[in-house]
Amino acid sequence: MAFGRLQRSAAAQPMSDINLTPLIDVVLVLLVIFMITAPLMTSSLKLDLPRTEGAKPTDAAQFVTLAIDPQGRFFWGDEQVGIDALRLRVREAALRNPATEVQLRADRTVTYGRVAELIGIVQEGGLSRVGFVTEASPEKPR
Numbered sequence: 001m002a003f004g005r006l007q008r009s010a011a012a013q014p015m016s017d018i019n020l021t022p023l024i025d026v027v028l029v030l031l032v033i034f035m036i037t038a039p040l041m042t043s044s045l046k047l048d049l050p051r052t053e054g055a056k057p058t059d060a061a062q063f064v065t066l067a068i069d070p071q072g073r074f075f076w077g078d079e080q081v082g083i084d085a086l087r088l089r090v091r092e093a094a095l096r097n098p099a100t101e102v103q104l105r106a107d108r109t110v111t112y113g114r115v116a117e118l119i120g121i122v123q124e125g126g127l128s129r130v131g132f133v134t135e136a137s138p139e140k141p142r
Contacts, residue, residue: 063101063131064093066122070107072114083121090125101129 066086067075074086081089093100102122106115119130 094126
């Protein structure tokens with residue numbers, strides 16, 4: 001029988017290192033989510049744009065996108081708007097910067113009268129730069 005002090009084990013020391021594994025897991029999951037959703041966020045409005053060979057993208061510093069779908073409804077970006085709301089937004093954009101370009105995307109089945117009506121609304125609102133967005137035509141073999 002041993003007489004003496006009872007030895008106590010040292011208490012566990014607090015951990016001073018940060019475990020990065022959960023953080024890396026969360027970051028990778030977010031990266032995958034953004035990689036999947038980014039292409040879907042470009043435009044939810046599906047239009048059959050006219051095709052042309054001479055279409056070149058503009059380098060306008062500031063622009064707004066207006067669209068007309070096959071049913072003739074107006075869209076500010078991807079948001080459907082009525083004529084009164086469209087007039088108000090065009091005026092606000094013209095007050096912010098009169099050199100703002102309007103990029104007009106119209107489905108090829110939309111009547112010319114509806115496109116002309118939209119151009120009239122834009123010009124009444126104070127914007128004069130209107131660009132027509134088209135798709136590039138397929139390459140022809142030479």
